[in-house]
Amino acid sequence: MSMLELRDVHTHYGLSHVLQGIDLRVEPGEVVGLFGRNGVGKTTVMKTIAGWVQPSQGDIHFESRPLAGIPAEQISRQGIGLVPEDRRIFPGLTVEENLRLGFMQAPGMSRAERQRKLEATYTRFPRLADRRRQMGTTLSGGEQQMLAIARVLSGAPKLLLIDEPTEGLAPMIVEDLFRLMRELTQDGIAIVLVEQNVHLALELTDRFYLVERGQITLSGDARETTARAELIERISV
Numbered sequence: 001m002s003m004l005e006l007r008d009v010h011t012h013y014g015l016s017h018v019l020q021g022i023d024l025r026v027e028p029g030e031v032v033g034l035f036g037r038n039g040v041g042k043t044t045v046m047k048t049i050a051g052w053v054q055p056s057q058g059d060i061h062f063e064s065r066p067l068a069g070i071p072a073e074q075i076s077r078q079g080i081g082l083v084p085e086d087r088r089i090f091p092g093l094t095v096e097e098n099l100r101l102g103f104m105q106a107p108g109m110s111r112a113e114r115q116r117k118l119e120a121t122y123t124r125f126p127r128l129a130d131r132r133r134q135m136g137t138t139l140s141g142g143e144q145q146m147l148a149i150a151r152v153l154s155g156a157p158k159l160l161l162i163d164e165p166t167e168g169l170a171p172m173i174v175e176d177l178f179r180l181m182r183e184l185t186q187d188g189i190a191i192v193l194v195e196q197n198v199h200l201a202l203e204l205t206d207r208f209y210l211v212e213r214g215q216i217t218l219s220g221d222a223r224e225t226t227a228r229a230e231l232i233e234r235i236s237v
């Protein structure tokens, strides 16, 4: 069994049938790209995996355990971290307080361990270290994205779901973010990435899925030239 498996997953918002039978898998350490136009349901796939919304039908398994119907906090404790599109930096809290809230997701961590993790986070994200006493919401867009990722990482996820991380960011920051995501995969973390910049995302992606109207209509190996070409063609029509 794969690390994560979705079988015939359906999700509704009220009467609106948004996901209409999603089948998807993620292997350990793999980067999976989830592509598609606006409004086709990519964010809903991510939220359904993380338990932020509940599927109305279908099975989701993470490390062979069923996830569907389990509360979001519990899913996060099992090792799935969602970095949402809107970043959700807590207003009125400093960078460090935002990070400390992330540690609360990690089960059974001692105070000393938490402090060590915090220092390790600052080593990986020096810009956050410089700004640790600054209010989180006063950071630049790129720094807020880093903070959102750092906060989720403090829960020690095995699988990260990252939703449109580069939206509205300057090209240099986008490069930093991709460098960071590459480092995370080298640490063995699997990633599901939703990204509008398909060409850039494909450089990091091992396998991809194309979502159209709540269904997966194409999937493939991102390293294969023909599969990549088909994806790019399908997305640009």
Ligand SMILES: Nc1ncnc2c1ncn2[C@@H]1O[C@H](COP(=O)(O)OP(=O)(O)OP(=O)(O)O)[C@@H](O)[C@H]1O
Pocket: 013, 016, 018, 036, 037, 038, 039, 040, 041, 042, 043, 044, 045
């Ligand atoms: N909370 C909600 N209540 C009702 N409808 C919603 C809700 N969230 C999303 N939708 C609708 O579900 C559909 C899929 O939205 P979703 O955000 O998953 O798409 P997406 O592919 O991630 O789009 P985008 O690239 O624009 O973020 C859209 O039609 C959207 O309007």
